[in-house]
Amino acid sequence: MPELPEVETTKLGISPHVVGGKICEVIVQRSDLRWPVSPELGEMAGVVFVSVKRRSKYLLLETDSGQVVLVHLGMSGSLRLVPPAEEWRKHDHIGITLSGGLQLRYHDPRRFGLVLVVPLSEIQTHPLLKNLGPEPLEEGFTGAHLHAALRGKTIALKVAIMDAKVVVGVGNIYASESLFRAGIHPRLPAEKLSKPKAERLVAAIKEVLTESITQGGTTLRDFLNSDGQPGYFKQRLFVYGRKGEPCRVCETPISHAVLGQRATFWCAVCQRR
DNA sequence: CGAACCTCCTGCGGGC
């Protein structure tokens, strides 16, 4: 389940091997992902990657042809670099062989991800990207921004911070974890979040994501030929997935409910609205 | 516009 830290880790891991590489061959085993893989991808031989960027959980592989390969890993996707001759695993759907002697392999069991080719000139206005809120780790994401973005929203705060128009990159796990760190109840109506609490929550989101990226970084050295799955599973989560288990701070059993169709976890003592 | 719900798909966990 790639969350923003995993996508950032992926970006950092593949960049050194992808940037400057010329596409020798594109192999599409399956094109029925979240949306069909762009047919143009198969015609990109000879094109050179010039940069790898990230916006929200999208990876943008920019090329010298004015095209951008837009990749989203969905829930189960990963990118890894392998020798071109390496055997294709089950659910390896796309291989992009590069001049440097490696192949970028897209793997996605559930096929919730996507690989699209978008003209660079249309990136800013692309439907998937144009309405995205601020990056959580950039300066534009402040308590004031969050407070303003939640105005008029009656939905649960936890649901609201997962809305990409409010802020991008806060997935289900980190939404619960951030609220725990900020000591705020996930069911608080979003518009009721005070400015001081908004400041606390923003700080918590930045902390959680930053720490997780740091952990993802520990897997970077193994990124080449690895399965590309950094291990946030290994990190010590405070509340996520811990229903009924003792809170790591006060030992109260962790609460669980479904909010906005998503599993939500909190400590009823540490997080009092 | 906001809110609630639906959908895609497969691996895996829980239950028996």
Next chain:
DNA sequence: TGCCCGCAGGAGGTTC
């Protein structure tokens, strides 16, 4: 131990 059912989840789409 082994099988099977049903859940989980990112995020766009649909409906009200």
